[in-house]
Amino acid sequence: MDFFDIVVSILGSTIRLSIPLLFTALAGLFSERAGIFDIGLEGKMLAAAFASACVAYVTGNAWLGLLGGISVSLVFSLIHGFASITNRGNQIVSGVALNFVAAGLTIVLGQAWFGQGGRTPQLTGEGRFAPIILPFVDVVRDVPIIGPLYANVISGNNILTYLAFAAVPLSWWVLFRTRFGLRLRAVGENPGAVDTAGISVTWLRYRAVLVAGFLCGFSGAYLAIAQSAAFIKDMSAGKGYIALAALIFAKWKPVPVMFACLLFGFLDAFANFMQGKAVPGIGEVPVQIFQALPYILTCILLAGFIGIAHPPKAGGVPYTKER
Amino acid sequence: MSGFRKGKARRVSHNPAIELVGIDKSFGAVHANKNIHLKVEKGTIHGIIGENGAGKSTLMSILYGFYQADRGEIRINGHAFSIKDSQTAIASGIGMVHQHFMLVENFTVLENIMLGAEGGQLLAKGVSSARKELKRLEDEYDLKVNPDAVIEDLPVGTQQRVEILKALYRGADILILDEPTGVLTPAEADHLFKVLKVLRDQGKTIILITHKLREIMAITDEVSVMRRGEMVATRKTAETTVEELAELMVGRRVLLRVEKGEANPGKILLSIKNLTVKDSRGVTMVDNVSFDVREGEIVGIAGVAGNGQSELLEAIAGIRKPASGEILIDGKPIANADPARLRELGLAHIPEDRHHMGLVLKFEEYENAVLGYHRDPKYGKGALLDLKAIQAEAVEKIEKYDIRPPNPRLKTANFSGGNQQKIVVAREIERDPKALIIGQPTRGVDIGAIEFIHRRIVEMRDAAKAILLVSVELDEIRSLSDRIIVMFAGKVVGEKTPEADEQTLGLMMAGIAA
Numbered sequence: 001m002d003f004f005d006i007v008v009s010i011l012g013s014t015i016r017l018s019i020p021l022l023f024t025a026l027a028g029l030f031s032e033r034a035g036i037f038d039i040g041l042e043g044k045m046l047a048a049a050f051a052s053a054c055v056a057y058v059t060g061n062a063w064l065g066l067l068g069g070i071s072v073s074l075v076f077s078l079i080h081g082f083a084s085i086t087n088r089g090n091q092i093v094s095g096v097a098l099n100f101v102a103a104g105l106t107i108v109l110g111q112a113w114f115g116q117g118g119r120t121p122q123l124t125g126e127g128r129f130a131p132i133i134l135p136f137v138d139v140v141r142d143v144p145i146i147g148p149l150y151a152n153v154i155s156g157n158n159i160l161t162y163l164a165f166a167a168v169p170l171s172w173w174v175l176f177r178t179r180f181g182l183r184l185r186a187v188g189e190n191p192g193a194v195d196t197a198g199i200s201v202t203w204l205r206y207r208a209v210l211v212a213g214f215l216c217g218f219s220g221a222y223l224a225i226a227q228s229a230a231f232i233k234d235m236s237a238g239k240g241y242i243a244l245a246a247l248i249f250a251k252w253k254p255v256p257v258m259f260a261c262l263l264f265g266f267l268d269a270f271a272n273f274m275q276g277k278a279v280p281g282i283g284e285v286p287v288q289i290f291q292a293l294p295y296i297l298t299c300i301l302l303a304g305f306i307g308i309a310h311p312p313k314a315g316g317v318p319y320t321k322e323r
Numbered sequence: 324m325s326g327f328r329k330g331k332a333r334r335v336s337h338n339p340a341i342e343l344v345g346i347d348k349s350f351g352a353v354h355a356n357k358n359i360h361l362k363v364e365k366g367t368i369h370g371i372i373g374e375n376g377a378g379k380s381t382l383m384s385i386l387y388g389f390y391q392a393d394r395g396e397i398r399i400n401g402h403a404f405s406i407k408d409s410q411t412a413i414a415s416g417i418g419m420v421h422q423h424f425m426l427v428e429n430f431t432v433l434e435n436i437m438l439g440a441e442g443g444q445l446l447a448k449g450v451s452s453a454r455k456e457l458k459r460l461e462d463e464y465d466l467k468v469n470p471d472a473v474i475e476d477l478p479v480g481t482q483q484r485v486e487i488l489k490a491l492y493r494g495a496d497i498l499i500l501d502e503p504t505g506v507l508t509p510a511e512a513d514h515l516f517k518v519l520k521v522l523r524d525q526g527k528t529i530i531l532i533t534h535k536l537r538e539i540m541a542i543t544d545e546v547s548v549m550r551r552g553e554m555v556a557t558r559k560t561a562e563t564t565v566e567e568l569a570e571l572m573v574g575r576r577v578l579l580r581v582e583k584g585e586a587n588p589g590k591i592l593l594s595i596k597n598l599t600v601k602d603s604r605g606v607t608m609v610d611n612v613s614f615d616v617r618e619g620e621i622v623g624i625a626g627v628a629g630n631g632q633s634e635l636l637e638a639i640a641g642i643r644k645p646a647s648g649e650i651l652i653d654g655k656p657i658a659n660a661d662p663a664r665l666r667e668l669g670l671a672h673i674p675e676d677r678h679h680m681g682l683v684l685k686f687e688e689y690e691n692a693v694l695g696y697h698r699d700p701k702y703g704k705g706a707l708l709d710l711k712a713i714q715a716e717a718v719e720k721i722e723k724y725d726i727r728p729p730n731p732r733l734k735t736a737n738f739s740g741g742n743q744q745k746i747v748v749a750r751e752i753e754r755d756p757k758a759l760i761i762g763q764p765t766r767g768v769d770i771g772a773i774e775f776i777h778r779r780i781v782e783m784r785d786a787a788k789a790i791l792l793v794s795v796e797l798d799e800i801r802s803l804s805d806r807i808i809v810m811f812a813g814k815v816v817g818e819k820t821p822e823a824d825e826q827t828l829g830l831m832m833a834g835i836a837a
Contacts, residue, residue: 177445
């Protein structure tokens with residue numbers, strides 16, 4: 001395999017590995033911009049993956065599977081909202097709890113329903129999102145450089161991949177060009193300003209966490225019924241946390257979120273590629289080093305080396321009217 | 324609600340703009356408002372004055388729909404209104420400028436003004452009409468502000484202007500301002516008062532909540548006094564005096580002037596030599612400052628907030644490392660001494676901000692009463708604290724300083740501002756230090772407590788202590804100090820006696836004259 005083929009192959013898997021991060025980081029973006037920390041992204045993704053696999057298996061329809069994933073993720077969001085908005089609980093505790101619930105419940109229910117050790121049965125045909133071949137692939141395949149990139153990186157992805165990239169400008173537009181977005185950003189900075197403007201802080205924050213749940217539904221479904229063809233226990237494997245890291249890395253802005261996710265996806269793809277291979281002059285490097293890079297990069301960012309990341313000011317603080 | 328109401332025809336009627344009838348509100352055991360009756364006439368500036376905790380803010384929050392009254396009726400222009408939430412209040416023409424601004428700091432002025440009145444689902448639609456309306460308001464009321472400026476880049480006075488514009492944009496006819504001058508420089512306060520007069524002359528009704536008597540006398544038409552949840556009196560401002568209002572507020576006669584005799588300065592105790600201090604961004608905040616404070620004198624530092632006084636205090640207190648220069652206590656240089664070491668050397672510090680530096684609000688009173696001195700052997704052995712001894716001493720201080728409620732086990736957050744400040748003052752003064760540095764001794768403190776704290780400071784002076792006082796209240800500086808040093812832009816611009824007139828000092832504070 002020559003160098004160019006390797007690049008194309010790594011870029012292809014970069015895209016595939018970035019998509020769950022992208023959906024999840026955008027989910028976190030909406031929640032955290034509204035002042036609700038969401039450490040439970042991981043759990044929502046996992047629960048959605050499981051639900052989508054189950055529904056897709058039973059109905060044989062990937063779209064219904066996606067719907068199932070979204071619904072379960074929304075329920076998780078409502079619980080998070082109930083704990084941290086209505087009852088003003090600690091958002092981190094609530095999120096961590098939901099992660100545990102998701103990790104345990106998916107295995108228990110999976111075993112009880114399908115008896116395959118936490119796996120769901122293999123999906124076939126309409127049960128999963130198949131790759132879409134874009135037009136003219138055959139025509140341009142032989143064009144140097146552009147051809148293989150088009151055929152193997154841009155084309156040949158499933159519909160959720162394209163939706164994820166479409167979600168980036170859409171998120172930007174919602175956050176910065178609509179009334180909902182203005183209020184959402186305001187409530188994450190100074191809920192008092194929103195409250196005194198006669199807008200319900202509670203309802204606004206609920207809507208934000210529901211948007212987060214909606215997007216996590218996509219990332220879960222992507223894992224189980226697009227990238228794979230079944231739910232495997234713990235299949236989110238820390239992606240929720242990496243997405244959170246990407247969100248911080250991108251300083252809570254939609255377009256940078258996309259690039260951060262692509263970077264972290266690339267690191268993941270590169271780590272896979274380097275598995276068992278020797279780095280010239282150094283020898284074989286443990287693959288964990290590459291897997292740790294997203295976290296290391298985020299720490300470097302937080303330490304102030306790559307500009308300053310200002311989280312939303314009211315993030316993590318339950319809103320109480322002052323006396 | 325979307326949009327705003329403009330050019331609303333003013334109805335000619337003789338109903339008061341606001342009438343409160345028998346408003347009653349309790350929070351648990353605390354009876355915050357007791358059967359309040361109040362009439363505010365249209366087109367007037369009506370002051371509401373009272374000490375901290377008298378119930379002013381609660382009453383206004385009820386009017387603005389933040390809380391619901393347990394009993395009573397609100398009438399606006401003669402019609403009974405049930406104000407369920409802020410939205411209803413806004414719709415009935417009430418606007419509020421909060422003490423702590425309700426602005427989103429990383430938003431532009433325009434975004435802040437539009438928030439809650441965007442004029443449609445998409446922002447683009449509302450923006451141009453909002454710009455036009457903002458321009459009209461700016462011109463009509465002389466409230467200049469750049470709509471595209473980001474709030475956090477604006478000075479405090481301008482931020483407040485944005486709050487006022489926000490209320491006007493929503494069509495407010497009745498404007499409530501809660502302690503509006505607390506964060507303003509004297510010049511900004513003067514400008515605010517001009518704006519308020521313009522607003523009144525244009526027919527708006529203004530309610531001004533404050534605890535500063537001078538403001539009441541300067542600007543209001545009528546004034547109502549609250550004390551312990553009750554409305555005790557309403558007067559025409561022209562027919563009352565500062566003394567009468569103070570007495571009504573506190574419930575007894577108070578001394579508004581500080582009584583003190585001649586100073587007897589002795590040897591130099593605290594000496595500042597060519598001190599330069601930079602802030603965390605590396606900006607020079609204190610620029611080559613030198614002065615001495617002697618035993619038995621109070622040296623006051625006058626200046627508009629943000630001209631280096633805070634950094635000067637922090638450097639002397641050992642919290643901020645000076646970039647260059649020397650600080651001497653009793654002739655000994657104290658560079659690099661940490662606050663604990665400075666306390667041993669006899670330097671006590673009453674910090675500017677009791678919430679951030681002076682107290683841990685979640686601690687019980689007695690814990691705060693020894694904070695910083697807890698290593699003293701009389702408070703315990705080794706790693707263990709002698710809680711009995713600490714509490715016994717706390718009780719003594721509570722009695723001596725009349726701290727209320729007299730309960731050393733109460734969480735500090737539950738004390739009023741004045742009593743919290745007394746906890747800090749008692750802690751620092753009762754150590755019998757040689758030198759005392761004090762920042763904003765009476766910020767957010769009620770009149771009764773101000774009188775007490777001022778008296779204690781003068782007593783310290785008469786006991787031959789060296790006292791350095793920083794305050795943004797020029798009156799306070801003038802009435803307490805034996806010498807006044809004026810700071811502007813980090814430099815000492817001059818020294819005056821307390822007899823210097825306010826105008827001279829004001830010009831020096833503005834950097835105009837030396």
